[in-house]
Amino acid sequence: MMLKIENLHAGIDGREILKGIDLEVNAGEVHAIMGPNGSGKSTMSNVLAGHPAYHVTEGRVTFKGKDLLSMSAEERSHEGLFMSFQYPVEIPGVSMTNFMRTAINEKRKALGEEPLPPAAFLRLVKEKRDLVKLDAKFMNRSVNEGFSGGEKKRNEIFQMAMLEPSLSILDETDSGLDIDALRIVADGVNRLRSADTSVIVITHYQRLLDYIKPDVVHVLYQGRIIKTSGPELALELEERGYDWVIKEFEDSLG
């Protein structure tokens, strides 16, 4: 089991947003989490990634057999959890090279490995850049500073490729992308898929799921998962919207 979420309650500023999430993700699977605005999608990714502003009030999360919630954000990263940000942050004055080298070597340090030799680092950068078609110059630029929307998202996937996570959470990775950039991003994600890695795609729209085929689709609504089904659910949501699922859920409550 890659990830097991049990009865997760969490929120921010004293407001409860997630109200009892249960979810299981096996190695090799791609799960899509869809839902209308304000359903708690971004809260869920932030809580899993360990954002310090969010507070868990109840429940357990087990990641590769370990208690995820007791780990700091950086420890989660070292354990193999990656989150692609909906809004990647600009960091003026920190070059991509310095940023990436520090990230890679801190992970290696945490795993008891030696730092990556410079030549090997450069080879790895080249290989992973090609995956998302980012040119060499961008490694000298400050992290995300002045990047276009498409470059920022490709940079997220580049970092994912560099860090080789076991679980990747893609938070609204399709937002603000034109169709070409979307293809490049999705192609990058698909090439990183394996039997040992899992992906959670958080999205409002079906669009990205045309390119990254999910095994399971969940609907998140008011902090709960109200429906879980196969990939056909995404298409149905695209056609019919969320109202019918919500109605179905409310009827079931009586």
Place this chain on the structure above:
Amino acid sequence: MKPEQNYIELFNRNRALIDSGSAGAMNALRDRALDCLVRHGLPHKGLEEYLHTDVAEWFGPDWGLNPARIDMHVDMAQAFRCNVPNLSTLLYFLANDEFALSQTAARASLPEGVFAGSLREAAGSRPEIVERYYGRSADMDRPGIAAVNSMFAQDGMMIYVPDGVVIDKPLQLVTLLHSPVDMMVNRRILVVLGRCARLKLLLCDHALSANRFLTTQVMEVFAGPGSGLELYDLEETHNANLRISELYVSQEQDSSVEADFVTLHNGRTRNSVYVTLQGRGARLSLNGIGAIDREQHLDNMTFVDHRVPECTSNELFKYVLDDSATGAFAGKVLVRKDAQHTSSEQTNRNICLTRSARMFTQPQLEIYADDVKCSHGATVGQLDDRAMFYMRQRGIPEQEARMMLMQAFVGEVIGRVALEPLRDRLNRLVEKRFRGELSQCEGCRACR
């Protein structure tokens, strides 16, 4: 009793002694200096320019001076190595205010006509220069420490570069505070650049003994037409040092001056900079870094006077304040009526790492010309939380992420330093400072 009274009496009692330990033009200025101190007193908190730094209070203890110039036995070469890797300099020392040169500087042959040496000696041997420039731009007729410094200063350094002479190798003046007892040190620096002369000067301010010091430093710079000066003033002293420095720069036509103030370790510091752009096309770049923590205090005040058309001034000051440190920055820019086509930019950005750190910033533009480009900006904030989380998500531990963000923050200022080996050195020093590895000045064996 007014705080200056002690010093006026001390001066009157020791006048003969002070004169005998100095020379010529330095002595000639003392009467007027005394008169100015009597009239204006020492700068105190009641004055707007000294709102955050009560210099008069610093003079409160009855500081001892060394007018008889008793030898403090500082073996400079032994006591000190301020090695900037890959930066070969001609090294000079001021032990308190006593001038000395290193062996390399003694052996070096400077271009003909250049003088780099003791100001006291110059007052005797090169009176035509010292008389012409000494005390000419340091303004004693206003609240400040130019008067008290001019009363007591007996030595210091003079650098004179004649017309057309370029000194490629940077000159480095290491100022060392060393005394078995608490002491007041008054030092003076005079730099005169002829037409199209060029000079790079690095000042490194250190303390070798742990006593309390009150340091006054007055520096006058005359940048002739078309001349170029790179001036770096790096303070790495200790918590018991009170430093007040005044830099007066006057720039002629098409001259270019870069002056950078880096405060990496100090007690309480006030740096005042007065620049007069009096020749068309003069360019000024004025920058500063303050990395302060504990109870440290740093106050930089700059005043740029655009008197004539087509001059440029650029200012960038950045502070990182930790613990209960306090910082102040006041940047005045005066663009006079005739100074059309002035271009002036001033930025002050600050990060307070704790709730008890305090920063006061005050940009002040007075513009009387109508065809000018002037801008200013000031911010006080914290490290970017979003950037912190982003970095931690990628596996960079919180402490390391903070380091990288602070380094990047002041990196913008270091990027403006023209002297490349110094840039590398500053990056390294700043990193050590932020990691808490620079608790004393590096390079002083006494502090290790």
